[in-house]
Amino acid sequence: MIDEAKYAAVYSILMLGLIVEILIAVDRSALGAFADAGILAIAVLQALFIFMVYMHGRYGPRPVAVFAVISLLTVLPLFIALLYSVVMPHHGSLP
Numbered sequence: 358m359i360d361e362a363k364y365a366a367v368y369s370i371l372m373l374g375l376i377v378e379i380l381i382a383v384d385r386s387a388l389g390a391f392a393d394a395g396i397l398a399i400a401v402l403q404a405l406f407i408f409m410v411y412m413h414g415r416y417g418p419r420p421v422a423v424f425a426v427i428s429l430l431t432v433l434p435l436f437i438a439l440l441y442s443v444v445m446p447h448h449g450s451l452p
Contacts, residue, residue: 375403377399378396378399381399
């Protein structure tokens with residue numbers, strides 16, 4: 358019973374982080390310029406948490422891989438948007 362509770366706690370913490378990331382991404386005006394930094398900070402914390410859970414070794418690689426992919430999918434659009442927002446001085450915007 359205690360192992361199931363720990364497993365549920367790990368999923369709850371990661372899902373809560375994912376929900377906060379999505380809420381920040383949906384309503385960026387509330388945080389203004391700090392919205393992207395907030396999402397990236399939460400993603401970093403999720404990645405560290407996933408790494409620590411994986412290194413602990415109780416839950417196996419499958420749940421860790423699922424949340425790693427979910428975290429990557431939430432951060433990848435931000436990274437692509439950052440690339441498109443960069444303006445090169447002599448060449449204009451990136452493609």
